[in-house]
Amino acid sequence: MPKPYFRADNFHCRQSMGYLTRRVQNLTTPHAEAIFADQDLSFTQWISLMGLREGVAETSADLARHLNHDAGAVTRMVDELEKRGLLRRERSKEDRRVVKLILTPQGKAVARMHVPPIVDFWNRVTNEFSAAEIKQLLDLMTRLIARLEAEPMHEAAPKTKTKEKKRAVK
Amino acid sequence: MPKPYFRADNFHCRQSMGYLTRRVQNLTTPHAEAIFADQDLSFTQWISLMGLREGVAETSADLARHLNHDAGAVTRMVDELEKRGLLRRERSKEDRRVVKLILTPQGKAVARMHVPPIVDFWNRVTNEFSAAEIKQLLDLMTRLIARLEAEPMHEAAPKTKTKEKKRAVK
DNA sequence: TGAAAATGATTGCCTAGGCAACCATTGTCT
DNA sequence: AGACAATGGTTGCCTAGGCAATCATTTTCA
Secondary structure (H helix, E strand, O other): OOOOOOOOOOOOOOOOOOOOOOHHHHHHHHHHHHHHOOOOHHHHHHHHHHHHHHOOEEEHHHHHHHHHHOHHHHEEEEEEEEOOEEEEEEEOOOOOEEEEEOOOOHHHHHHOOOOOOOOOOEEEEEEOOHHHHHHHHHHHHHHHHHHHHHHOOOOOOOOOOOOOOOOOOO | OOOOOOOOOOOOHHEEEEEHHHHHHHHHHHHHHHHHHHOOOOOOHHHHHHHHHHOOOOOOHHHHHOOOOOOOHHHHHHHHHHHHHOOOEOOOOOOOOOOEEEEEEHHHOOOOOOHHHHHHHHHHOOOOOHHHHHHHHHHHHHHHHHHHOOOOOOOOOOOOOOOOOOOOOO
């Protein structure tokens, strides 16, 4: 295991993972949303349809985790997509808690329809990168994602000294 | 200029820039917010203080662009930070529209105080990467950011055929 | 087994952030 | 110069999304 790369003394955000990844996101999102601005589908809705299409998610809870959104918010968005006939809900036989989300043919068509402008955007943005560099970047991010998925969530430090007896977390 | 890397036919999100960068963000944010959950400072507020500290931003408008947030929202957040004595506003002499945001000593202290847990987090996440790989990733993202900053925003296609006379954009 | 914990889905409520309107100031173009 | 566009900041209003409570179901484990 190599020694830590980042240091708290001499921290500079322009060379930090958090700053750079966040900046990429903050610059990308407005472009993506602008592409969808004149459509009757929001960027978030499209991502959801694509997630279902690609099997990355197949339930409401999957989408919530995937989008890092609240489960309630996703329920309401799914309501909307269902109302428009882009997907349907189907109670699972194996686990009767879960409701599977199934794209309708229209849903698949709408998802596919919006792929080209997004692909064009990324081709423009990466047009000064070699194929090897793009591949390198995708690979490194994929590995980073695997590590992030494995990272346990931070626990809040207890405010008072903890006694032997375990305290209710409230 | 190399030929386009991404293609709309055979699109797979797990090998797409948009999906991967978004996923990194969606996995990272909850961890960062968890670190701040028991503090009396939000992650967004900390980012703002750091942006001011590092000279990445020095006005409310800078912060709004930087965070990809609404200017109004930033005004209110700055109100809060000012009320807590972490920064002060100072009307610029050169351009009397702008209000410079100046960190107070307490503001600087609070910003610095929260650096270590974030740095630790990123060192844990990247502990299976070599220094060269981390550097490579940071470099590629930096170049990507430069291209994103240069990319012009998407214009909505006009709904009707455009006449010679330029139309008001409303 | 069966009690407690975990998970999925949904709803009501509330807040952070988006939108639009506004004013002040500066930059641009003729 | 002076008209008009662009920019910075602020406010009121509204909505998307977060939080918490609830119920149904499943999993865990003593």
